[in-house]
Amino acid sequence: MPDPIIKVRDLWKAYQSGRVSVQALRGVNLDVPLGEFLSIVGPSGSGKSTLFHIVGGMTPPTSGEVIVGGRNLSAVGDSGRTELRRTTVGFVFQKFNLLPNLTARDNIRTALHISGQATDVFEKDFLDILALLGIAGRLDHKPSEMSGGEQQRVAIARALATHPAILLADEPTGNLDTANSLAVLKLLRDLNERLGQTILMITHNNEAAQYADRIVHMRDGVIVETSTPAGRQALGPVV
């Protein structure tokens, strides 16, 4: 059996808040195989965002082992985590986080530039992704000229432009209405099914979590349950 693309062992994370040490994660163990769509759910303060940030190389673990795409994040420094973000993961955020002064095209080109890839022409497979996302005709618009749904699709396109092994989505539907939320979730599932894209999505929305292959439930810094969505197959084909 191949190694999981994300392997977490006995992960602890403590934040210092003044003189008080806050334990955000208390011995988390998790394997995410290549090509899986995993949802992490839990209430505020459960540690899901902290786990997300550690796996995404945004912050270092306090102790334990975190291996993402073959890179041991417990052993690398800031530059190693930067390298991970540049080459292995792509982020989608609740607030879209597009660069506001740039068009959608330039947002995508910026990600390509940072990852050291050519920025002048988009590759054929990426053009297919843009078509799948339905934003091929909106590339020359700035975020302020787009709806929330469109902005989130651009954010997904930007995250995928560098062909990351893992797409990390942090509450991707949190700022969207029901219709756009549904569309984005279906897109994520379609990307997973069609392209085999590994996706790790955190959400506090149980309905959104149902679009994943597997759901990890967190509370008080530990994983308390792992489940398979009951209605996973009932969601039907997308697009």
Place this chain on the structure above:
Amino acid sequence: MIFRLVFENVRHRPIRTMLSVLLIAVPVTLILALIGLSNGFLEDSRKRSAGVGADILFKAPGGSLMTFSTGALPQKIVDLLKTEPHVVQATGTLVQPIGGFDSINGIDLAEFGKMSGGFTYAEGHGFQTPDDVLIDTWYAQQRKVHAGGKINLLNRDWHVAGIVEPGKLAHLFAPLASMQDILGSTGKVSQVFLKLDDPKNADAVVAALKVKYADYGIWSISEMQALISVDSIPLLKNFINVILGIGVIIGFAVVSLSMYMAVLQRTREIGILKSMGATKSFIMSLIMAEAFCLGFGGTIVGILMSYVAKAAMHAVAPASLPQAIVYTWWPIAGGVAMGAALLGAVYPGMMAVRQDPIEALAHE
């Protein structure tokens, strides 16, 4: 792509950009205006000294090119100098500073006219009474007077007898005898101009005069013109250095403040870039590139403003404040502005580099 990011950032905040550019332009203009003024004055001096038509300048012992000791030479030395080999003409002038870079020159109009080829009168005529003065067209424009008008100089009202074309010795002339009376320098002159039978003999005559008149200030006109420089004006070089220093400080402070604000305003954007894997050097290069743009813009605007300053000075005081456009100082003034801008961007850049990506993304 960096250029695109910087361009859009600069364009997105036009007021901040324009203010920064304008403030950076101020020291550039200051530097260029000062240098332009120095060079304009020196160039004007060169032209006017050449316009005398002499080959040698003779001054009292210890005299320097750019300073005058009123009445430091006995007038009889003019006749003595006329007897020197190769000297065909000599005329003494009495110079009295009247403020700023201006001076009034007492001349023997006939002798001076013979040496210089004579004045070209735009208005009026030569001296007819002891109270007559001649002024050149620039000074007339500056003082807004015409031939027949009055002008107060050295606490005395003079009659403007004529307005002459510029380029000969000075902007103002009075009869030598009148000046000697007013200044209590009867029988004295400040300097003597010598005309030779052949300008090629100038060096030899200067050498011979230096032997005979040791310690006197003696220069050929060509040597004198070569020596008229910023260095020959006391303290001017120091003043220029002070202005350069002020330029660096202003540019540094403006860009530092501007980029500090920019980094604060773009905290979230920096977080976004970091989430995409932007390295520290990438973030720093963005900040430095923006500072470079501001410095470059400030340089261009500063250069344009130096033309405005030149036009303004020419309108106000064409004779006293002749300003040149000194192209060779553009890169120096630009270098000062750009250097200060880049220096000012270092701390904000380091702030941006050190930002925690999670905190930056959470910034509203």
